[in-house]
Amino acid sequence: MNKKTVKDVDVKGKVVFCRVDFNVPMQDGKVTDDTRIRAALPTIQYLIENGAKLLLASHLGRPKGQVVEELRLTPVAKRLEELLNKPVKKVDEAYGEAVKAEIANMQEGDVLVLENVRFYPGEEKNDPELSKAFAELADLYVNDAFGAAHRAHASTAGIAEHLPAVAGFLMEKEINVLGKALENPDRPFTAIIGGAKVKDKIGVIESLLDRVDNLIIGGGLAYTFVKALGHEVGKSLLEEDKIELAKSFMDRAKEKGVNFYMPVDAVVADDFSNDANTKVVSIDSIPSDWEALDIGPKTIETYNEVIQNSKLVVWNGPMGVFEMDTFANGTKAVAESLASAENTYTVIGGGDSAAAVEKFGLAEKMDHISTGGGASLEFMEGKVLPGVKALENK
Numbered sequence: 126m127n128k129k130t131v132k133d134v135d136v137k138g139k140v141v142f143c144r145v146d147f148n149v150p151m152q153d154g155k156v157t158d159d160t161r162i163r164a165a166l167p168t169i170q171y172l173i174e175n176g177a178k179l180l181l182a183s184h185l186g187r188p189k190g191q192v193v194e195e196l197r198l199t200p201v202a203k204r205l206e207e208l209l210n211k212p213v214k215k216v217d218e219a220y221g222e223a224v225k226a227e228i229a230n231m232q233e234g235d236v237l238v239l240e241n242v243r244f245y246p247g248e249e250k251n252d253p254e255l256s257k258a259f260a261e262l263a264d265l266y267v268n269d270a271f272g273a274a275h276r277a278h279a280s281t282a283g284i285a286e287h288l289p290a291v292a293g294f295l296m297e298k299e300i301n302v303l304g305k306a307l308e309n310p311d312r313p314f315t316a317i318i319g320g321a322k323v324k325d326k327i328g329v330i331e332s333l334l335d336r337v338d339n340l341i342i343g344g345g346l347a348y349t350f351v352k353a354l355g356h357e358v359g360k361s362l363l364e365e366d367k368i369e370l371a372k373s374f375m376d377r378a379k380e381k382g383v384n385f386y387m388p389v390d391a392v393v394a395d396d397f398s399n400d401a402n403t404k405v406v407s408i409d410s411i412p413s414d415w416e417a418l419d420i421g422p423k424t425i426e427t428y429n430e431v432i433q434n435s436k437l438v439v440w441n442g443p444m445g446v447f448e449m450d451t452f453a454n455g456t457k458a459v460a461e462s463l464a465s466a467e468n469t470y471t472v473i474g475g476g477d478s479a480a481a482v483e484k485f486g487l488a489e490k491m492d493h494i495s496t497g498g499g500a501s502l503e504f505m506e507g508k509v510l511p512g513v514k515a516l517e518n519k
């Protein structure tokens with residue numbers, strides 16, 4: 126990564142405005158998955174140990190510029206306090222006099238969690254006034270919020286215009302791992318793309334076609350490709366307006382010598398329900414009033430072989446409706462295959478695939494699970510992320 130990090134600057138005695146992505150799932154006022162908080166700990170601990178006065182800023186949910194009581198960062202600060210095993214203060218504002226008064230009382234190594242930055246309308250508009258108000262609090266800006274780096278907001282981009290701006294360790298690691306996959310991958314390099322819609326994955330498929338040796342397609346989006354091959358897909362997910370595009374992707378794969386894998390069989394159901402009647406059918410025999418909700422056993426076998434023979438695999442999007450146990454087999458099999466592949470570096474591209482890997486208890490076995498859903502997807506599309514662009518070059 127060609128960006129400066131916290132190691133390139135002196136942080137001792139400095140007030141540091143550190144943007145993190147603490148957008149974590151919560152239920153009844155408690156954090157239910159602290160992965161993103163734990164992922165930011167190396168940067169937080171480094172700043173504490175090196176004598177910074179640390180302000181932590183994050184968004185939580187999508188409050189749309191208003192105060193939403195359930196989206197305060199108070200429970201997150203509490204969880205952080207437990208993880209750090211040291212007192213963490215929380216203020217109910219993200220800038221202004223009340224925050225400045227708290228900062229005036231801070232000692233080196235103290236941590237202050239600011240309020241949800243999306244309570245202010247200026248955040249998502251990247252309002253220069255709000256950026257300045259954030260910057261006024263601090264001497265240095267650190268961005269460790271890879272998960273929000275695809276957003277050009279006041280606390281992820283604008284603020285960097287007013288302060289020295291460097292990356293945290295999580296940001297550095299994400300960019301290094303995903304960047305290596307794009308620029309200098311170990312081969313054979315395989316990408317597995319699943320999820321619901323072709324529409325959401327056009328950019329990433331286009332970018333990957335130039336880079337991978339094997340492209341594996343699964344999930345709901347696969348059935349638009351199945352249709353493009355001339356097969357009927359029954360009630361499966363289908364984007365009529367993307368059939369031609371799917372065809373062109375398959376043609377381009379052939380031209381570029383990319384091995385293109387799609388399901389050869391599927392688990393079909395007579396209802397979108399865990400209790401539906403199901404059967405396994407060959408991909409050219411999906412009954413007209415059934416829908417394909419998972420990949421079938423022959424497909425799993427092939428995908429497993431490709432994974433085992435790869436040096437690098439990047440995975441984004443589930444193979445089926447994994448939230449329902451009846452249709453979780455394909456996604457679970459891919460996760461297990463990745464977990465057991467010994468000479469394969471495995472990268473999970475955030476979002477639902479990361480949730481699936483967690484659900485199956487296989488997270489520890491993966492080499493890198495990105496903390497960014499949308500961010501990792503945009504990064505793999507080859508886009509420059511505004512939150513990264515805003516940081517100082519080395």
Ligand SMILES: Nc1ncnc2c1ncn2[C@@H]1O[C@H](COP(=O)(O)OP(=O)(O)OP(=O)(O)O)[C@@H](O)[C@H]1O
Nearest residue numbers: 320321344345417418442444445446476477478498
């Ligand atoms: N065959 C299928 N039919 C219908 N829905 C499917 C099928 N396969 C997967 N899905 C659904 O796709 C959804 C995930 O796709 P989506 O594109 O939203 O997420 P993703 O690719 O993991 O990206 P992110 O979570 O980062 O936005 C899951 O909810 C899953 O149930």
Ligand SMILES: O=C(O)[C@H](O)COP(=O)(O)O
Nearest residue numbers: 146148272273276498499
């Ligand atoms: O959960 C995420 O992907 C990030 O925190 C970004 O959230 P957003 O999609 O609401 O900007």
